[in-house]
Amino acid sequence: MHGNPLHTRLCDEYGCEVPIVAFAHTRDVIAAVTNAGGIGIFGGTGLAPDNLRTEIQWIKEKVGDRPFGVDLLVPASFVEGNREDLEAMIPQGHRDFVAKLMTDNKIPQPKSLRGEAGLDANLLRRAREQLDVILDERVPIFASGLGSPAFAIEAAHAVGTKVWGLVGLPRQARRQVEADVDLIVAQGYDSGGHSGTIGTFTLVPEVVKLAKGSKTLVLAAGGVSSGAHLAAALAMGADGIWTGTIWLATHESQTEMFLKQRLVEAQAEDAVQSRATSGKPIRQLRSNWSEVWKQPGAPEPLQMPLQGMLVGPIQTGIREAKMEDWMTTPAGQSVVGIHSIRPAAEVVYDLVEEAQEMFDQLTGEPVGT
Amino acid sequence: MVSPSNGMPDPHVARVYFDPAIAGKRAQADGGAEVPGTQHGSRDSFEGVLTGRRLDYGDPPWKWVELGELTEKPVGFEDAFVWCDEQYVFVRES
Numbered sequence: 001m002h003g004n005p006l007h008t009r010l011c012d013e014y015g016c017e018v019p020i021v022a023f024a025h026t027r028d029v030i031a032a033v034t035n036a037g038g039i040g041i042f043g044g045t046g047l048a049p050d051n052l053r054t055e056i057q058w059i060k061e062k063v064g065d066r067p068f069g070v071d072l073l074v075p076a077s078f079v080e081g082n083r084e085d086l087e088a089m090i091p092q093g094h095r096d097f098v099a100k101l102m103t104d105n106k107i108p109q110p111k112s113l114r115g116e117a118g119l120d121a122n123l124l125r126r127a128r129e130q131l132d133v134i135l136d137e138r139v140p141i142f143a144s145g146l147g148s149p150a151f152a153i154e155a156a157h158a159v160g161t162k163v164w165g166l167v168g169l170p171r172q173a174r175r176q177v178e179a180d181v182d183l184i185v186a187q188g189y190d191s192g193g194h195s196g197t198i199g200t201f202t203l204v205p206e207v208v209k210l211a212k213g214s215k216t217l218v219l220a221a222g223g224v225s226s227g228a229h230l231a232a233a234l235a236m237g238a239d240g241i242w243t244g245t246i247w248l249a250t251h252e253s254q255t256e257m258f259l260k261q262r263l264v265e266a267q268a269e270d271a272v273q274s275r276a277t278s279g280k281p282i283r284q285l286r287s288n289w290s291e292v293w294k295q296p297g298a299p300e301p302l303q304m305p306l307q308g309m310l311v312g313p314i315q316t317g318i319r320e321a322k323m324e325d326w327m328t329t330p331a332g333q334s335v336v337g338i339h340s341i342r343p344a345a346e347v348v349y350d351l352v353e354e355a356q357e358m359f360d361q362l363t364g365e366p367v368g369t
Numbered sequence: 370m371v372s373p374s375n376g377m378p379d380p381h382v383a384r385v386y387f388d389p390a391i392a393g394k395r396a397q398a399d400g401g402a403e404v405p406g407t408q409h410g411s412r413d414s415f416e417g418v419l420t421g422r423r424l425d426y427g428d429p430p431w432k433w434v435e436l437g438e439l440t441e442k443p444v445g446f447e448d449a450f451v452w453c454d455e456q457y458v459f460v461r462e463s
Contacts, residue, residue: 077400
């Protein structure tokens with residue numbers, strides 16, 4: 001084998017030292033990974049434009065000229081219409097079940113109510129306003145974690161921002177290649193949050209094949225937590241890896257300490273899919289909350305947005321009272337790769353070292369460094 | 370949907386119009402959006418018939434098409450129509 005297999009096109013084109021991309025909602029994780037030679041991608045969904053700008057400016061100050069990005073959940077569909085009658089659609093049996101949960105488990109009434117439910121009528125406006133901030137701040141990378149980012153390419157490239165898109169299906173990848181997206185994240189079923197239906201090992205080579213001959217790079221995502229996964233991703237033709245879950249238990253992550261400890265102890269099967277929070281399946285760490293909805297006699301979770309409307313208050317009560325056994329965090333099956341709570345930079349270095357060892361084993365000799 | 374209010378050009382202005390070239394075509398769409406109250410998205414699959422209505426949002430335009438007569442939609446989806454990003458709409462017949 002010639003050269004360093006860990007120095008990929010991603011390193012050449014973005015100036016990172018290793019082909020490791022970290023997605024996190026904590027800015028400190030982004031700065032730590034970027035400064036350790038990877039690329040941090042900050043999850044900006046849900047932030048008001050002014051707050052997003054503040055976070056971006058903080059990261060820029062910490063990482064200087066090193067590459068980082070911001071991810072938004074750009075919508076791929078929306079509906080028009082009146083949602084005022086939704087409350088009436090929640091069955092009384094579901095209301096009774098939740099009320100009993102609160103009584104039986106001494107879950108307090110929430111002190112404050114967040115806007116847990118309802119659809120944002122200005123979905124497009126908000127996404128575009130957030131994007132305006134990203135481009136105005138000349139963030140090196142804009143990543144779309146859901147819908148196609150094609151609409152943003154022209155404006156992004158005009159200010160030097162690269163555009164990335166996350167896909168769960170080959171046909172989505174084909175459209176993104178045709179649109180000249182700079183990089184595609186091929187995310188398999190084992191990922192955290194709302195994953196697709198195709199496994200990482202099936203999806204990544206398909207997307208690599210579709211991108212072949214184009215300028216579009218490919219990252220492998222979903223279940224990626226070790227140097228072995230990094231080596232496998234590169235062997236499948238990917239230019240690097242996109243990781244999320246493994247950063248939750250780092251020192252820099254804002255995840256609650258008891259949840260970090262549960263992440264350390266969790267097995268792959270503890271990353272369960274549950275519709276109990278929003279009505280949509282979200283892969284998350286097993287908790288009393290996910291389990292109680294599977295007990296005999298429990299009703300089926302309602303569809304979005306009804307489930308969010310139903311359980312918003314009780315979930316707020318759980319958070320405010322810090323009822324640890326009832327709280328959870330989104331997590332993918334790669335949770336099995338978390339063995340301790342440690343600095344993010346150390347995670348980066350270990351991924352590289354493990355991958356290097358894998359390549360050494362495969363070739364029977366040390367490969368270029 | 371959105372219109373200029375201060376006499377200045379509005380980069381977020383939306384234009385809805387009819388495109389007979391796509392009207393009546395059967396299509397699949399990979400939809401989805403942010404799940405309210407969470408930092409996660411949901412992926413939703415739709416299949417139906419393109420109504421011919423288009424929506425161009427902002428400049429350069431973010432292009433949307435409307436799908437109706439839905440034969441595939443998420444369980445519990447009550448609406449008769451859904452707007453889908455044209456990039457993720459796949460026409461099944463010409």
